[in-house]
Amino acid sequence: xxxxxxxxxxxxxxxxxxxxxxxxxxxxxxxxxxxxxxxxxxxxxxxxxxxxxxxxxxxxxxxxxxxxxxxxxxxxxxxxxxxxxxxxxxxxxxxxxx
Numbered sequence: 001x002x003x004x005x006x007x008x009x010x011x012x013x014x015x016x017x018x019x020x021x022x023x024x025x026x027x028x029x030x031x032x033x034x035x036x037x038x039x040x041x042x043x044x045x046x047x048x049x050x051x052x053x054x055x056x057x058x059x060x061x062x063x064x065x066x067x068x069x070x071x072x073x074x075x076x077x078x079x080x081x082x083x084x085x086x087x088x089x090x091x092x093x094x095x096x097x098x
Contacts, residue, residue: 016067022063024038026055
């Protein structure tokens with residue numbers, strides 16, 4: 001996998017992490033699009049402050065945590081898939097040599 005593709009995948013996973021947090025806390029600024037699986041690390045927090053301020057703060061803070069978890073999980077899945085493809089390819093090559 002090339003460096004550009006790896007960077008693109010990482011940035012996409014990070015964007016999804018922040019977007020998930022933004023959707024999770026969207027009820028603070030109007031639309032209630034809450035779907036709890038989009039941000040598994042985002043808790044419901046009771047606090048004082050303006051809704052917009054809470055939305056921005058929570059999206060940045062917990063979106064960062066969500067982005068880290070999503071990027072790590074995504075790359076973990078990619079590593080497993082690539083590892084399995086390599087293993088299958090090697091075993092297939094061994095069968096043709098016998």
